[in-house]
Every structure is written in structure tokens, then in C-alpha cells.
Amino acid sequence: MSERKFKYVGTRPIRHDGVDKVTGRANFGADFDAPGMLHGALLRSPHAHARILSVDTRAAEAVAGVKAVLTGQELPKLQSMWMGGAEGGIDFRDIAENCLARDKVLYHGHAVAAVAATTPEIALQAARMIEVEYEELTPVLDLEAAVASDAPILHDDLQPIGATDPLPEGPTNIAGRVEFSRGDVDAGFAEADVVVEREFRTQMVHQGYIEPHACVARIGEDDQVVVWCTTQGGFAVKNYSAMVLQMDPAKIKVISSEIGGGFGGKTTIYLEPVAIALARKARRPVKMVMSREEVFRATGPTSGTIVRAELGAKRDGTLVAGRLSMFYEAGAYRGSPAGPGAMCAFGSYKIPNFYIEAHDVVVNKPKVAAYRAPGAPMSTFATESLVDELARELGLDPIEMRLHNAVDEGDQAPYGPVYGPIGLRETLEAARSHPHYKAPLGQNQGRGIACGFWFNAGMSSSANVSLHADGSAVVATGNPDIGGSRAAQAQMVSEELGIPVERVRPVVADTDSVGYTDMTGGSRVCFATGMAVIQASRDVVDQLRARAAQIWGVELDSVAWEDGRALPANGAEGDHEPLPIEELAQQMGRTGGPIVGKASLTAPMAGPGFATHLCDLEVDPETGASRVVRYTAIQDAGKAVHPGYVEGQYQGGSAQGIGWALNEEYIFDERGEMENPGFLDYRMPVASDLPMIDTVIVEVPNPLHPYGVRGVGETPIVPPLAAVANAMRGATGVRFTVLPMSPPRVLEAIDA
Amino acid sequence: MAQVHFGSGLQPHTGGVERIDLDVPRVREMLQELAERYPGIEVQLEQMAVAVDGQIYNDAPYQKLAPTSEVHFVPKIGGG
Amino acid sequence: MPKTHVETTINGEPQEFLCEPSESLLAALRDGLGLTGTKEGCTTGDCGACSVMLDGRLVPSCMVLAPEAIGRSIETIEGVAQGDSLHPLQQKFLEHAALQCGVCTPGFIVAAKALLERNPDPSEEETRYWLAGNLCRCTGYDKIIRAVLDAAAEMREATA
Ligand code: FES
Ligand code: FES
Numbered sequence: 001m002s003e004r005k006f007k008y009v010g011t012r013p014i015r016h017d018g019v020d021k022v023t024g025r026a027n028f029g030a031d032f033d034a035p036g037m038l039h040g041a042l043l044r045s046p047h048a049h050a051r052i053l054s055v056d057t058r059a060a061e062a063v064a065g066v067k068a069v070l071t072g073q074e075l076p077k078l079q080s081m082w083m084g085g086a087e088g089g090i091d092f093r094d095i096a097e098n099c100l101a102r103d104k105v106l107y108h109g110h111a112v113a114a115v116a117a118t119t120p121e122i123a124l125q126a127a128r129m130i131e132v133e134y135e136e137l138t139p140v141l142d143l144e145a146a147v148a149s150d151a152p153i154l155h156d157d158l159q160p161i162g163a164t165d166p167l168p169e170g171p172t173n174i175a176g177r178v179e180f181s182r183g184d185v186d187a188g189f190a191e192a193d194v195v196v197e198r199e200f201r202t203q204m205v206h207q208g209y210i211e212p213h214a215c216v217a218r219i220g221e222d223d224q225v226v227v228w229c230t231t232q233g234g235f236a237v238k239n240y241s242a243m244v245l246q247m248d249p250a251k252i253k254v255i256s257s258e259i260g261g262g263f264g265g266k267t268t269i270y271l272e273p274v275a276i277a278l279a280r281k282a283r284r285p286v287k288m289v290m291s292r293e294e295v296f297r298a299t300g301p302t303s304g305t306i307v308r309a310e311l312g313a314k315r316d317g318t319l320v321a322g323r324l325s326m327f328y329e330a331g332a333y334r335g336s337p338a339g340p341g342a343m344c345a346f347g348s349y350k351i352p353n354f355y356i357e358a359h360d361v362v363v364n365k366p367k368v369a370a371y372r373a374p375g376a377p378m379s380t381f382a383t384e385s386l387v388d389e390l391a392r393e394l395g396l397d398p399i400e401m402r403l404h405n406a407v408d409e410g411d412q413a414p415y416g417p418v419y420g421p422i423g424l425r426e427t428l429e430a431a432r433s434h435p436h437y438k439a440p441l442g443q444n445q446g447r448g449i450a451c452g453f454w455f456n457a458g459m460s461s462s463a464n465v466s467l468h469a470d471g472s473a474v475v476a477t478g479n480p481d482i483g484g485s486r487a488a489q490a491q492m493v494s495e496e497l498g499i500p501v502e503r504v505r506p507v508v509a510d511t512d513s514v515g516y517t518d519m520t521g522g523s524r525v526c527f528a529t530g531m532a533v534i535q536a537s538r539d540v541v542d543q544l545r546a547r548a549a550q551i552w553g554v555e556l557d558s559v560a561w562e563d564g565r566a567l568p569a570n571g572a573e574g575d576h577e578p579l580p581i582e583e584l585a586q587q588m589g590r591t592g593g594p595i596v597g598k599a600s601l602t603a604p605m606a607g608p609g610f611a612t613h614l615c616d617l618e619v620d621p622e623t624g625a626s627r628v629v630r631y632t633a634i635q636d637a638g639k640a641v642h643p644g645y646v647e648g649q650y651q652g653g654s655a656q657g658i659g660w661a662l663n664e665e666y667i668f669d670e671r672g673e674m675e676n677p678g679f680l681d682y683r684m685p686v687a688s689d690l691p692m693i694d695t696v697i698v699e700v701p702n703p704l705h706p707y708g709v710r711g712v713g714e715t716p717i718v719p720p721l722a723a724v725a726n727a728m729r730g731a732t733g734v735r736f737t738v739l740p741m742s743p744p745r746v747l748e749a750i751d752a
Numbered sequence: 753m754a755q756v757h758f759g760s761g762l763q764p765h766t767g768g769v770e771r772i773d774l775d776v777p778r779v780r781e782m783l784q785e786l787a788e789r790y791p792g793i794e795v796q797l798e799q800m801a802v803a804v805d806g807q808i809y810n811d812a813p814y815q816k817l818a819p820t821s822e823v824h825f826v827p828k829i830g831g832g
Numbered sequence: 833m834p835k836t837h838v839e840t841t842i843n844g845e846p847q848e849f850l851c852e853p854s855e856s857l858l859a860a861l862r863d864g865l866g867l868t869g870t871k872e873g874c875t876t877g878d879c880g881a882c883s884v885m886l887d888g889r890l891v892p893s894c895m896v897l898a899p900e901a902i903g904r905s906i907e908t909i910e911g912v913a914q915g916d917s918l919h920p921l922q923q924k925f926l927e928h929a930a931l932q933c934g935v936c937t938p939g940f941i942v943a944a945k946a947l948l949e950r951n952p953d954p955s956e957e958e959t960r961y962w963l964a965g966n967l968c969r970c971t972g973y974d975k976i977i978r979a980v981l982d983a984a985a986e987m988r989e990a991t992a
Contacts, residue, residue, distance in 0.1 A: 012929065014926045014927065015926070015929070018925075018926040018931070019922075021931055021934030021937050022918065022925050022931070022934075022941060023869065023909065023913050023918070024867075024868070024869015024910050024938045026934060028868075028871065030872060031868035083799075089828070162799070177761075178761055178827055179759070179760050179761040180759055180760065180761065181759070181760040207832075207969075209933070209935075209969055210871075210873040210881055210933075210935050210968070210969055211871070211873065211933070211935040212872070212873070258933075258934065259933060260871070260933045260934070261933045261970055262832075262933075265832075267830070267832070292873065292874040292875065292876065292879075339828075339829075340827065340829055342827075343827065343829070370830065371832050372832040373831065373832060374830075374831065374832055415759070415803075415824070416757060416824030416825070416826055417803035417806045417807075417808065417824045418805075420806050454831065456831075457810075457829055459810065482932065483932035483970060484932060519830075521830060521831050522830045522831025522832070524831070604807040604812075605801075605807065605810075642929075644928070644929030644975075645929055645932070647929075647974075647975075648929055648932050648970070649932075651973075651975070652932060652970045652971050653972075654972055655971075655972030655973070656969065678874065678876050678878060679874050679878035679879055680876065680878045684967060685972075686963075686964040686966075686967060686973075687960040687961075687963045687964050687966070687968075687977065688957075688961045688963075688964040690960075690972060690974075692956075692977070692978075693972045704807070713831075713832075714831055714832055
């Protein structure tokens with residue numbers, strides 16, 4: 001496989017959707033209108049925790065221009081049914097009640113009722129006239145308060161899931177617990193020459209996609225629903241909306257728009273069932289678009305965490321024992337990424353004795369959604385900070401320390417199975433020999449290094465490749481293109497058919513036009529959907545060979561396919577002139593009809609992708625402000641299909657991680673209201689905050705993929721929290737265990 | 753026989769057993785066998801993915817198990 | 833309240849429309865005129881997705897009232913390419929893979945064009961500070977900055 005010579009894979013063609021995106025023609029979620037359309041608006045809860053006693057919609061209904069009003073009570077009442085998995089698991093009852101609260105509001109900003117009206121302004125004004133009577137309850141605003149024995153309870157019927165030993169008695173806010181262990185932890189720590197122990201804390205942070213959630217729902221005369229929306233998965237919108245509304249999913253078609261970023265935050269639904277229900281009531285299409293403030297208050301974010309961590313090593317740097325006790329905020333409903341956080345925490349190292357437990361805890365804050373490598377950045381922040389501390393205490397080079405303990409093929413992952421071929425060691429070696437690692441540091445500067453990894457979800461994908469009469473091709477899949485996946489898919493078709501990338505048109509198909517496809521997420525598109533694209537292309541090639549065999553009057557195995565042409569083979573060489581794809585395509589009609597290749601598959605989870613990041617940070621001791629002055633992200637891509645977009649994933653994930661480390665956090669007041677629901681106060685990195693982000697693509701082929709591809713989208717956000725904190729340690733001498741390391745915190749710590 | 757491993761999180765349901773060897777052709781039969789041996793464990797296993805020889809499957813009852821197969825249970829993973 | 837009648841010039845063409853006196857220029861462009869290339873990321877002037885040129889000055893259109901456009905000249909992303917030929921910035925954004933999701937791209941291109949009009953040879957630092965009003969969550973800015981500097985170099989060469 002590694003021997004294969006590629007012609008198109010590994011090149012940097014211009015993406016097919018690019019011109020529309022640089023000229024403003026591309027249609028994103030809010031760019032679509034339907035004729036006769038109404039506008040929807042939501043009334044949101046002013047309390048973080050309250051019982052809904054009554055909802056009076058009469059005043060809103062009386063407003064001129066209002067065509068429909070909807071409350072949570074009008075949506076079907078669902079039974080709780082927990083489905084472990086996907087993004088930490090889902091319960092459709094929770095999804096429904098997060099779309100519109102039913103009996104209780106569970107966070108400030110929780111949607112309570114909706115209005116459809118002729119203009120957005122009327123809708124909003126009418127929504128505010130809906131009278132809701134609440135019985136206020138004490139909000140549970142942090143992890144310690146949530147697990148306290150006398151904590152107010154969010155859900156009376158919450159049944160903890162997972163290995164819970166001992167089981168909590170009675171009602172609880174601990175929704176679940178996972179644990180992993182190996183060896184004898186106490187004996188391991190007894191053996192250690194050095195042990196470091198710290199408690200780490202992170203706050204909720206938002207995915208921060210620039211495009212707010214938006215959708216338009218239309219009901220046809222035959223009750224067929226069409227939804228246009230911005231999402232990471234059209235099929236998820238279709239199936240989830242059908243569950244929430246208790247409809248037949250076959251009645252819903254979802255057309256996904258261009259998507260202005262998701263990072264996991266657009267893997268669930270908020271507006272769509274509400275828009276459908278309003279459209280059904282009003283018998284007119286309904287458009288709903290969130291404001292930025294709504295996006296912050298009621299979508300995303302990822303969990304705030306507490307991680308108590310302990311790590312022990314021998315004098316030579318060999319790790320011998322580790323212990324982690326972790327708590328992840330789920331927000332209003334169960335389902336934090338505590339599980340994957342636990343799986344990844346020690347994923348980079350051979351540790352013979354460890355114990356990891358992770359709790360999923362509900363609090364009166366927005367329900368978390370997936371965010372790039374969900375759960376892994378926080379647990380990795382803890383372990384990579386401790387590895388750094390150990391290296392310091394032992395006087396070891398941090399890269400050598402990591403190389404000494406790094407996992408290799410054949411080592412057992414902390415969550416059980418044995419790793420296949422992986423590239424952690426290669427990324428560490430690339431870091432060691434990178435000029436960045438040897439460059440001198442200036443005054444008030446420090447250098448940090450950290451590793452990290454994430455799985456690649458496999459899951460289900462479908463692809464169709466159809467041939468035009470001119471020999472060009474169309475490839476249709478069901479994955480919205482967030483970061484250049486169309487180009488990568490076209491490259492794979494080109495590689496198989498032997499035609500230029502410009503001759504392949506990649507399209508994102510709606511849910512009626514392509515087979516079921518799981519979401520764009522989990523670093524799975526290039527891997528799993530890519531595999532379907534390759535198989536569908538090979539199906540086309542087989543059909544083309546059969547047509548050539550028919551024309552030449554030979555057996556199929558006398559036809560080879562090379563560089564976009566059928567060639568006589570197997571002893572028939574020289575008997576016939578090669579038949580180029582253009583000619584075969586032109587003859588499709590008379591050689592058996594149009595040629596369409598198809599493939600559908602469920603891929604297993606792909607080999608993990610490891611990364612090593614290097615960060616140089618400069619701290620101003622007067623103000624506590626810090627600045628990343630140099631950054632290098634090194635990661636195993638298996639095989640980079642379009643290196644430009646692979647680098648882009650490394651750079652973008654690094655920037656998000658840097659923001660998380662230095663500035664980003666949800667700040668709540670004592671009533672549970674988010675105090676910074678805008679870009680001014682929720683400060684994401686801007687261009688002047690960052691340096692160029694250097695990248696190194698390491699390629700250790702993934703044996704599960706025909707080209708060796710690994711997903712690359714998520715791993716880049718895993719190392720930065722610790723890489724930045726380790727650099728801060730170098731620059732200031734202070735070990736920061738609380739994020740973000742914002743200027744006031746840094747100033748306070750260095751003055752102390 | 754396929755070697756089936758139970759992490760510490762599952763051991764409360766297996767009476768502390770860490771590993772058993774089962775002669776079963778596929779994941780489905782393995783799950784049936786485990787439900788018989790350890791009543792109640794099926795509720796836990798439903799929430800989990802199955803790792804067979806290092807490859808993780810979220811939902812693959814018909815995945816074949818070789819006599820040398822190593823099986824682990826892990827939380828299901830999606831991603832962002 | 834009666835609607836306001838706005839006569840203005842958009843991308844070189846005379847335009848007229850009616851709007852609420854309190855309507856933003858962003859809303860008027862997108863909802864009234866169907867010019868959806870200008871994006872909305874925040875409506876508070878903090879993301880730059882809605883950047884347009886108003887009489888040659890770079891502004892976030894969400895912070896401008898539509899009636900302020902009366903008698904003035906607006907340039908949006910839709911006016912950046914000349915017919916079928918892309919502006920060098922657009923071309924360089926494509927070549928450098930400087931967009932991932934692409935929702936920030938129109939704002940960046942309008943803002944970068946404004947920069948190059950007043951400073952044809954900006955340094956990396958000047959470029960970063962000029963574009964600090966435009967948020968991109970996908971790219972980490974690296975490729976955007978490279979695309980802008982490369983476009984600047986090409987445009988200098990073309991006029992040299
Ligand atoms: S929408 Fe105008 S600056 Fe964000
Ligand atoms: S490319 Fe997505 S926000 Fe910039």
C-alpha cells in the first residue's frame with residue numbers, strides 16, 4: 001500500500017466549491033428563503049432552574065402578523081430512552097425537551113415557546129409577550145455543587161448509567177461513570193521514585209463556528225416535509241426531527257446548505273423540529289435563524305471539567321503508575337464526553353498500572369454538544385502537564401521522556417484493545433529534529449510540548465459515482481463539506497478513474513438522493529466516506545472494463561484499466577487500440593446503458609491519529625498578557641489526500657486549542673446567566689493574536705483504508721491546552737492548572 | 753476460543769471475572785452467551801462498542817470471531 | 833412607522849429599496865436585495881463577516897443603518913470579481929486553501945482588498961492587525977495571511 005504511486009492523491013487542486021465561496025455565491029444556512037415564508041422566534045428562559053407552572057400564549061396570538069404559536073406541551077411527550085454512543089450518547093426525550101422545554105427549564109436561555117410571524121421582528125416581539133409562570137429553583141452551577149449530597153436535583157428520574165460502584169442512592173446529578181484500569185495502582189505508585197499530583201480545571205468553551213444555526217422548513221401538500229439547514233449531517237436532522245415529532249422519517253427530506261463551521265456543534269438539532277411544527281401549524285414555510293447570543297446561551301458548548309490527576313515515574317523516566325478522577329459537566333441533560341476523555345487520557349503512553357474514573361454530571365448550564373475530539377483535550381491537559389512536571393523533576397528532556405514511554409504498534413490501549421500501526425513515535429521524532437525545537441528562546445519566553453490522540457469514527461457511508469457522456473464524472477455523498485472534503489473525494493475518484501480532478505464534480509446530496517450516511521464528524525469523512533467513494537469508483541472502472549471487453553469481443557480479464565483508458569492485457573496486448581474513458585462513455589447507450597458506480601459500507605473505527613505540538617509563549621510580566629510566538633503542529637495523517645486542507649485542520653485545531661488555553665471561557669453569574677454571550681467578551685483568537693502555525697504531516701499508513709488515510713480533523717485540538725500550559729510553566733516558572741490562563745490569572749500567579 | 757476481556761467497569765457485573773474464553777462464531781452469539789452467564793450485563797453491553805482484534809465496531813452483531821480473537825468492550829465513540 | 837426610501841449605488845449600479853428606519857445595512861443587503869454573499873456572524877460588529885465598503889471605507893454592515901446608505905456607494909463581495917475573472921485575492925484564497933468552511937471568506941476578502949488599496953505592500957504584522965476585526969474559526973489564519981501577502985505581491989508585480 002505504501003508503495004502505491006499516486007497521481008492525484010497528495011496534490012493540492014483548487015476545491016470545486018471554491019469559486020462560489022470566494023465570490024459570495026455559496027448558500028449557507030441563513031441564505032435560503034422559501035416563497036411565502038414566515039419567520040420563527042423563540043422565547044427563552046430567564047432562569048437557570050425553574051418549574052414551568054403555566055404558559056399563556058393569548059397575547060402573542062393576538063399580535064397582527066402572528067400565524068402560529070407553539071409550546072413544549074404541544075410536542076409529543078417522549079419516553080426516556082438512552083442510546084449510548086455517537087457523541088457521548090443521546091436520549092431523544094432530552095433532545096426534544098432541549099428544543100422546547102416541557103415541565104422544567106434547566107438553563108438560562110432554554111427555549112420555552114416559539115412564534116411564527118410575517119417578519120422576524122414581529123415574531124420576536126410576540127414571543128416576548130408569551131406569559132410564563134415559573135417556580136424558581138436553586139440552580140446547580142458547578143461540579144462540586146452538583147455532586148454535593150444536598151444538591152438540588154435536575155432530573156428526579158435520572159438513572160446513572162455505566163459502571164457505578166457504589167451506585168448512588170436515590171436521586172442524583174451524576175448521570176454516569178466509566179472506569180478503566182490496569183495492573184496494581186498502589187503497588188505502581190509504591191515503585192515510583194517521583195510522584196506528581198495536581199487538580200486541573202477547565203471551563204465550558206464554545207465551538208465558536210462563525211455561522212449561527214439556521215433552517216427553513218416547508219410542508220408540502222402531501223405532508224412531505226422539506227428542511228433546508230446548516231448541519232453536519234442531513235440524515236441526523238431527518239431522523240432526530242422525526243423522533244422528536246414522532247413522525248415517519250420517510251416524510252422528511254433534508255437538504256443541507258453549505259455549512260459555516262461546526263466542530264461538532266452542528267451534530268444535533270435545536271431549531272428544526274420547532275420550525276417543522278410551526279410550519280405545520282401555520283401551513284406556511286418557516287425560517288428560523290439564531291442570533292449569536294442564542295448560539296452562546298443555548299447551543300454547544302463543551303464541558304467544564306475537574307480532573308484530579310496523579311502520575312508516578314522511575315528515576316529513568318519510566319512511567320509506572322497513574323490515577324485520574326474526572327468530572328465532566330454535561331449541562332442540562334446527561335451525555336458529556338467523559339467516556340472518550342477517559343479513553344484518551346493515557347492513550348499516548350505505556351503505563352503498567354493505572355486507574356481512571358470519569359463522571360458525567362448534569363448542571364444548570366446549556367447541554368453540551370460534541371466539540372472536536374470531545375473530552376480528550378481536558379483529560380490530556382492534565383496528563384501532559386504532569387508528564388512535563390515529571391520530566392522537570394527528573395531533569396529529562398520532555399521529548400526524550402515521552403519517547404521513552406510512547407506507545408507503539410502492539411501495545412495495549414488504555415481502553416483495552418491493542419494498537420495497530422500508529423505514528424506517535426514518528427511525530428515525536430519529527431518534533432525533536434524540527435528547527436523549532438532547537439531555536440533559542442527570548443526573554444520571558446517558554447517552550448511547551450505536548451502529545452495527544454483521537455480515534456477516527458468509522459460508521460456508515462454511501463457514495464454514487466456516475467459517468468457523463470463526455471467521460472467526466474459526478475460523485476455524490478451525504479456529507480456536508482466543512483473543510484474541503486469535496487476536493488478530497490474528487491481526488492479519490494480521479495485516482496481510480498484516471499481522469500483529472502477538474503473532470504470530477506463532487507456534490508453533497510440531499511437525504512432522498514443518496515444512501516444513508518452518518519455525520520460529517522469524528523474525523524470520518526475522508527476515511528469512511530472516502531472508502532465508499534473509492535469503492536464506487538472501482539465499480540465504475542469494472543463496468544468500463546466490461547464495456548471495453550464487449551467492444552473488443554474479449555474476456556473481462558483481458559482488459560486492464562490505466563490512466564483513464566482501457567488497455568488490452570493478459571496476452572491480448574497489441575491486439576486493440578486503447579479505449580479512453582471519453583470514448584467508452586460516449587458509447588454507454590449502446591454497450592449496456594449509463595454507468596453508475598455505487599458503494600455503501602459501515603467502516604470500523606479507524607486507527608488513531610497521534611500528534612505532537614510545540615509551542616513558544618511570551619509572557620508580559622507587567623500585564624500578565626501572553627502571546628504564542630511560535631507554534632508547530634506535527635501529526636500522523638496516514639496519507640494526506642489534499643495536504644493543503646490537512647494542514648488547515650492542524651492549524652485551525654491548534655488555534656482553537658490556544659484560545660481555550662489562554663482566553664476562552666463561559667462566565668456565569670450566580671443566577672446561572674452567561675455574562676459573556678458575544679464575541680467581544682467571549683474572546684476567540686484573532687489574526688493578530690497568532691503567529692504562523694507551522695505543520696509537519698507524518699504519514700504512517702492506516703491499514704484499514706485503501707490509501708492509508710487517517711482522519712485528521714480532531715486530534716489537532718488535543719495537545720494545545722497542555723502545550724501552552726507547559727510553555728507558560730517555562731516562561732513564568734508557574735504550573736497553571738486552571739484554564740484559561742487569562743492575563744489577570746497569570747498576573748496574580750506570577751505576583752504570588 | 754475467543755478471549756473476551758472485561759474492564760474494571762464491567763467486572764462488578766461478572767462477579768470480578770476479568771477474562772473468559774468463549775467458543776462462539778460471531779459477536780451476536782457472544783453477547784447472548786454473556787447475557788446468559790451474567791444476567792444484567794446485556795444492559796451495560798448495549799451501550800458499548802465491541803473491539804475485535806483492535807478494530808472497534810459500534811454495532812456489528814454479525815462480525816465473525818476467530819478462535820484467536822481478542823474482544824474488549826469500550827464506550828462508543830463518535831466525535832465532533 | 834413609514835418605510836424609508838433609499839437610493840444608493842451598490843457595486844457600481846444604482847439601487848433603490850424601502851426599509852425600516854432602524855434596519856441595518858446588512859439586513860437590507862441580505863433580505864431586501866438578496867445579496868447574501870455578505871454574511872451575518874454576530875450583528876454586534878465583532879466578527880467582520882458582514883464587511884462591506886461604504887464610500888471607500890471598510891465597515892461592518894451590521895453596524896450601519898440602511899438609511900445611512902442614501903446617496904452613497906457600497907461595494908460588497910458580489911462586486912469584487914470583474915465578470916468571470918476573479919480578483920487576485922480571490923484567486924490566492926483558492927490556491928492557498930485559505931478557506932475551510934468559507935463563511936468568513938467574503939468578509940476577509942472585502943477587508944483585505946481595503947487593506948491593499950491603501951497599502952499595497954503590507955507586512956505580515958500589518959496584515960494581521962488590519963484583519964483583526966475578522967474572525968475565522970477554521971483556519972488559524974495562517975493560510976489567509978499567506979494568501980493576502982501573496983496577492984499583494986502579485987498585484988504589485990502587475991502594476992510595476
Ligand atoms: S455580523 Fe457584522 S461584525 Fe459580525
Ligand atoms: S473558513 Fe470557516 S470561519 Fe473561516
